[in-house]
Amino acid sequence: MKVFEKAPAKINLSLDVLYKxxxxxxEVEMVMTMVDLADRIEMQELPRDTIIISSQAxxxxxxxxxxxxxxxxxxKERYDVKKGVYIHLDKKIPVAAGLAGGSSDAAATLRGLNRLWGLGIPDSELLRLGAELGSDVPFCVTGGTAIARGRGEKLEPIEAPPQCWVVLAKPPINVSTSEIYGKLNAKAIKRHPSTERIHEAIRGKKFDMLCSELGNVLEEVTLDLYPEVRQLKECMLKLGADGVLMSGSGPTVFGLVSKEAKVSRVYNGLRGFCKDVFAVRLLT
Ligand SMILES: C[C@](O)(CO)[C@H](O)COP(=O)(O)OP(=O)(O)OC[C@H]1O[C@@H](n2ccc(N)nc2=O)[C@H](O)[C@@H]1O
Ligand SMILES: Nc1ncnc2c1ncn2[C@@H]1O[C@H](COP(=O)(O)OP(=O)(O)OP(=O)(O)O)[C@@H](O)[C@H]1O
Incomplete structure (x- = not known):
């Protein structure tokens, strides 16, 4: 027997750090949502008690x-499953990009194996298992749009943001999440985003307000270390994106664009700048 799961990428509409x-x-406060750029995970039962992973990436x-x-x-350990599984990861999400590709694959694997082996694990328990794997995994288990607190595992589901286009661009550099958090001085953050105002913009479907309230305190670290990420942000704004922000610890930058007519200009303009560029919709 085989099951398939989609593992979508996440973006952080805001990312605030309260303290170390x-x-x-x-301790974070983040507004997270999913975009329509996804890995596809195939899981097939094996008679032998083993886990085999393959990928085209x-x-x-x-x-x-x-x-x-x-x-x-x-x-397998927690539910004493003696069967094996072959997992194929069809990767579409760029790796080490700030889009939680690995976390979303892990979440999709939890959901998929729960179905494949008929384990009946409730969502609340899948969230707890996810938190053992990484801070972004619980959000990837539930998806949708949520405010994440704690180290990212305490989730408050909220309304979907106003629908728009999302142009994603990843410069060809690898960024380590632990290095970026490690270099952040939480006591000296210059500008904290307002989770409350982001939520208000989402609740009221106020697209312009959402664009002007986007904020990510990790930009202070990543943009200094990698000036090309700052240039990419400026470039995306010049090309006409309505709101621009780095996702997670970077280096991917996303631009929100309300009018379809503007999307190809932003997309084509960025293609000259980096190879990994995507124009997708929010997954609402
Ligand atoms: C940057 C974000 O992706 C934004 O959504 C997340 O905060 C990070 O999520 P993640 O990559 O799943 O993080 P984890 O795999 O749990 O942790 C990676 C490293 O990031 C740092 N880390 C992560 C989450 C957090 N709230 N505080 C941290 O300081 C820790 O040094 C940790 O060793
Ligand atoms: N299934 C997977 N897909 C991609 N990377 C993986 C996977 N499993 C482990 N990794 C490793 O995890 C590291 C981070 O990759 P990932 O794509 O998850 O980063 P990210 O998008 O920055 O994550 P986050 O936004 O959660 O910090 C890479 O160095 C990669 O080698």
Whole structure:
């Protein structure tokens, strides 16, 4: 038997850090949503008690470092499943991009294996398992739009943002999430985004307000380390995107665009700047 799951990319409409915690993680407040750019995960039962990962993408680990492998191992151990599984990851989300590609693959694996093996694990438990795999995984389990708190695992589902186009561009650099958090001085953040005002813009479907309230405190670190990300933001604004922000710890920058007529100008203008450019819709 085989099951398929879509693993969509996330973007952070806001990302605020409140303080650094004793456990080394940062207490965050983020508004997150999904976009229509997704990996496709195929899971097939194997008679032998093993986990095999394959992918068409040549640049991700296929062993226990892969988050989908870790998700499968966690479910097998926790629910004492003696069967094996073959997992194929058809990667469309750029890797180490700030789009939670690995986290979304892990979440899709949890959902898919729950179905494949008929385990009947409730959503609340899938969220708890997800939190053991990474801070972004619980949000990827539920999807939709949510305010995430704690280290990212405490979720408050909210309304969908006003529908628009999202142009994503990833410059050809790799950014380490732990390095960016590590270099952030939480006590010296210059400008905190307002989660409340972002939520108000979403609730009231106020697209212009949403664009002007976008904010991510990790930009302070990543944009200084990688000036090309700052240039990419400026370029996207010049090309006519209505609101522009870096997603997660970067380096992907996304632009919100309300009018379809403007999308191709932004998309084509960026193609000269970097190879990984996508024009997609919000997944509402
Ligand atoms: C940047 C975001 O992607 C925004 O959604 C997330 O905050 C990070 O999510 P993630 O990549 O799933 O994070 P994890 O795999 O749990 O942690 C990676 C590293 O990021 C740092 N980290 C992560 C989350 C958090 N709230 N505080 C942190 O300081 C820690 O150093 C950790 O070692
Ligand atoms: N299934 C997977 N897909 C992509 N990368 C994976 C996967 N499993 C493990 N990795 C590893 O995880 C690292 C981060 O990749 P990922 O694409 O998840 O980053 P990201 O989009 O920056 O995540 P986040 O936004 O959650 O910080 C990469 O170095 C990659 O080798």
């Amino acid at each position: 915690r004793e456990d080394g993680y940062h 040549g640049y991700i680990p296929l062993d226990e470092k892969n988050l989908a492998f870790q998700a499968a191992r966690l479910i």
